[in-house]
Amino acid sequence: MNKFDEEKTINNTEKDLRLISGIIKRNGRKILKNYPITSPQFIALQWVTDREKLTIGELSNKIGLAFSTTTDLVDRMEKNGLVERIRDTEDRRVVRIVPLDKGKSVIKEVISKRQEYLGEVMSNLSDDEKDTISKSLNLLLLEMRKLNERD
Amino acid sequence: MNKFDEEKTINNTEKDLRLISGIIKRNGRKILKNYPITSPQFIALQWVTDREKLTIGELSNKIGLAFSTTTDLVDRMEKNGLVERIRDTEDRRVVRIVPLDKGKSVIKEVISKRQEYLGEVMSNLSDDEKDTISKSLNLLLLEMRKLNERD
Numbered sequence: 001m002n003k004f005d006e007e008k009t010i011n012n013t014e015k016d017l018r019l020i021s022g023i024i025k026r027n028g029r030k031i032l033k034n035y036p037i038t039s040p041q042f043i044a045l046q047w048v049t050d051r052e053k054l055t056i057g058e059l060s061n062k063i064g065l066a067f068s069t070t071t072d073l074v075d076r077m078e079k080n081g082l083v084e085r086i087r088d089t090e091d092r093r094v095v096r097i098v099p100l101d102k103g104k105s106v107i108k109e110v111i112s113k114r115q116e117y118l119g120e121v122m123s124n125l126s127d128d129e130k131d132t133i134s135k136s137l138n139l140l141l142l143e144m145r146k147l148n149e150r151d
Numbered sequence: 152m153n154k155f156d157e158e159k160t161i162n163n164t165e166k167d168l169r170l171i172s173g174i175i176k177r178n179g180r181k182i183l184k185n186y187p188i189t190s191p192q193f194i195a196l197q198w199v200t201d202r203e204k205l206t207i208g209e210l211s212n213k214i215g216l217a218f219s220t221t222t223d224l225v226d227r228m229e230k231n232g233l234v235e236r237i238r239d240t241e242d243r244r245v246v247r248i249v250p251l252d253k254g255k256s257v258i259k260e261v262i263s264k265r266q267e268y269l270g271e272v273m274s275n276l277s278d279d280e281k282d283t284i285s286k287s288l289n290l291l292l293l294e295m296r297k298l299n300e301r302d
Contacts, residue, residue: 001278001281001282009281009282009285010266010270010273010281011266012289013269013273013288014262014265014266016285016288016289016291016292017269017288018175019292020291020292020295021171021176022194023292023296024168024172025176026215043173064176064177064180114169115161115165118164118165119161120298121291121295121298122161122164122291125294131152131160132287133287133290134160134163134164137164137167138163139276139284140167140273144272146275147272
């Protein structure tokens with residue numbers, strides 16, 4: 001690929017990725033309307049469910065929000081019965097956040113709705129096309145993570 | 152593909168897409184820190200720049216936020232010199248939003264930073280891999296748009 005074509009490919013990819021993220025976000029917001037949870041809470045709840053026992057500091061890094069904003073978020077999630085704070089067994093000064101059953105089932109349901117949506121989006125594609133899209137996204141994600149580690 | 156493999160492919164794609172969107176969002180937020188504009192304002196400003204002369208109602212549909220939230224957003228963008236409201240020449244009762252030079256140049260700079268980031272992400276991939284990722288994303292975007300039209 002010459003320099004010009006390469007730039008064009010990158011720029012098209014950036015634009016498509018930006019538009020796809022926008023659609024995913026709006027669709028995600030539509031799904032969340034039926035659940036007792038906001039978009040930032042859903043993002044935080046995913047991390048809390050995926051990674052065992054995060055501290056507020058760790059969670060605040062993962063979701064890219066300030067420590068105080070993250071504390072407020074966790075307060076509201078705790079009030080809604082989605083998570084609870086527990087004391088670390090090794091170091092009693094450390095507080096960790098764990099998901100409660102209600103939080104786990106909300107995450108499960110919302111993700112299953114998102115899978116349903118994507119299944120519909122991809123329903124007219126061939127097996128090969130589905131496979132190529134899946135592999136392409138996985139490769140892109142791996143490269144993004146590699147770059148983050150380099151930072 | 153059998154039913155099980157197909158479900159696995161969709162579910163992996165959903166997960167990767169969700170994680171990629173999260174990384175894109177956090178990276179986008181990092182870029183915006185150097186500009187006089189918030190994330191929702193950036194999203195609105197993109198629509199206002201891409202589509203000529205949207206009304207508040209049209210913009211509110213595009214960004215998926217309530218009419219009143221969109222009005223507040225436009226107020227703040229107008230105060231920041233990013234957009235202005237103009238009267239429709241055909242129907243003076245209709246107000247349309249147009250980008251000002253400052254708004255256009257902010258969008259241009261932010262998108263160029265995002266392209267730079269994606270260029271870095273993809274810098275270790277072969278031409279073929281870049282091309283496949285670009286085509287896959289484009290196909291996915293087209294299918295998402297088709298489904299939206301079906302709704």
